[in-house]
Amino acid sequence: MHSQSVSLAPLYRRRVFQSSEKVDCHVQVARELSAHDLYWKGDNVDTALFKATIRQLQIFMLKYGAEVVVRPTLFQGFVLVHMTLSGVAEIEADGQKIRIPQGQAAVIAPKRNLRLWWQAGSEQLILKVPVALFSEIDLRRDVDLAGTPSLLLLPQQVASHWELLMQSLLGVLGLPAPAASHTEWINHFERGAVEFLWSQLAPGSVSSALADTGKQSAAEIGDHGKFRQLEALENYIQARLCAPVTLADLARATGVSVRGLNILCHRHHGVAPMDLLRNIRLDAARRRLLEQPAATVTETAFEFGFAHMGRFSAYYRQRFGELPKQTLVRHH
Known part of the structure; x- marks a missing residue:
C-alpha cells in the first residue's frame, strides 16, 4: 500500500x-x-x-x-x-x-x-x-x-x-x-527542499538537533535575548505572509543558526519553525476568508503559500475545526 x-x-x-x-x-x-x-x-x-x-x-x-x-x-x-x-x-x-x-x-x-x-x-x-x-x-x-x-x-x-x-x-x-x-x-518550493537536504547533509550538521543542543545552541537560546529573537521571528513572518520564505531565511532574521531556531520554536511555540510559519499563514488566510466575502478558497490558499489544495484544507480543518469553504458559507 x-x-x-x-x-x-x-x-x-x-x-x-x-x-x-x-x-x-x-x-x-x-x-x-x-x-x-x-x-x-x-x-x-x-x-x-x-x-x-x-x-x-x-x-x-x-x-x-x-x-x-x-x-x-x-x-x-x-x-x-x-x-x-x-x-x-x-x-x-x-x-x-x-x-x-x-x-x-x-x-x-x-x-x-x-x-x-x-x-x-x-x-x-x-x-x-x-x-x-x-x-x-x-x-x-x-x-x-x-x-x-x-x-x-x-x-x-x-x-x-x-x-x-x-x-x-x-x-x-x-x-x-x-x-x-x-x-x-x-x-x-524548490529552494526549500534543497535547503532542507543541505541542513541534513552539510558537514558538521546534527540531524537530532532537539536531542543534542550543544554549547552553541544553548547559548543561542539562553535567557539573554530570547524574547528579542522571538519578536524578530514573528515580525519577519508577519511582514512576509505572501512571500516565499525558507528555513534559512527565518534563521537569519532571528539571528540564530537553523539548529538554534528549531530549539527556540519548539521550546516557546511547541512546533518546528516551518510549522509556526504555516500556522501564522493559516491564521492570515482565515482572516481573509472572514473579512472578504468575495475571496475564493483557491486564491487565498495560493496567495499564502499553499500550492496543494488538499493539504491546505486539511491543515485548515485541523487548526480551526472546519474546512475553508465552510468558513465562507457560515460567515457570509
Whole structure:
C-alpha cells in the first residue's frame, strides 16, 4: 500500500514508459537516472517510470515489479533522495547499509560504490538534486560532497517535514500553464527542499538537533535575548505572509543558526519553525476568508503559500475545526 501522506496524482499524469520487457526497462531507467547494471531476481516484470521536472529538480516514481539488484555507476553532479512508497528497499553505499521501509526516505551520495536491492513490488519516489544547487544555498559556494555522508536515512522526527516539501513540489505540477506570478513560489518550493537536504547533509550538521543542543545552541537560546529573537521571528513572518520564505531565511532574521531556531520554536511555540510559519499563514488566510466575502478558497490558499489544495484544507480543518469553504458559507 502506498504512503498515504504524499499524493502522486500530478506525477502519474507524466508517464515515461511502462513495460513487461526487461531490456526496455534497463535502457529507459539508465537514460533518465544513471547508467547501471540491473540483475533480475524474478520474472514478474511490471516496470513503470513517471517523471516530472520542476525547474532544476526532477521527481520520479519507479517500480520494477520483480525483485531486483541495481549497481549504478557513481553519480555525476547529482544526489538522489529515495522515499519508499511500498515494499522495502535496501541500499549499500561505501560500506554502509540501510533499509528504507515504507514511508521513510534516504539521501544517496556515494563516493566509491553503490548497490540497491528492491523487494518485489517495491515502489520508490525519487528526487534528483544537482549538486550545483547546494552551492547556491551555501555561503561557502563550490560545495564538495567529500565531507558529507554517502548514505543518510532521514530521521523520523523530520519525516513529516520532508513529506510536506515533496507534496509542495508535486503540487506545483498541478498549477495551470506557467505564469510570471507562479515563478517566485515555484523557486521557493524548490529552494526549500534543497535547503532542507543541505541542513541534513552539510558537514558538521546534527540531524537530532532537539536531542543534542550543544554549547552553541544553548547559548543561542539562553535567557539573554530570547524574547528579542522571538519578536524578530514573528515580525519577519508577519511582514512576509505572501512571500516565499525558507528555513534559512527565518534563521537569519532571528539571528540564530537553523539548529538554534528549531530549539527556540519548539521550546516557546511547541512546533518546528516551518510549522509556526504555516500556522501564522493559516491564521492570515482565515482572516481573509472572514473579512472578504468575495475571496475564493483557491486564491487565498495560493496567495499564502499553499500550492496543494488538499493539504491546505486539511491543515485548515485541523487548526480551526472546519474546512475553508465552510468558513465562507457560515460567515457570509
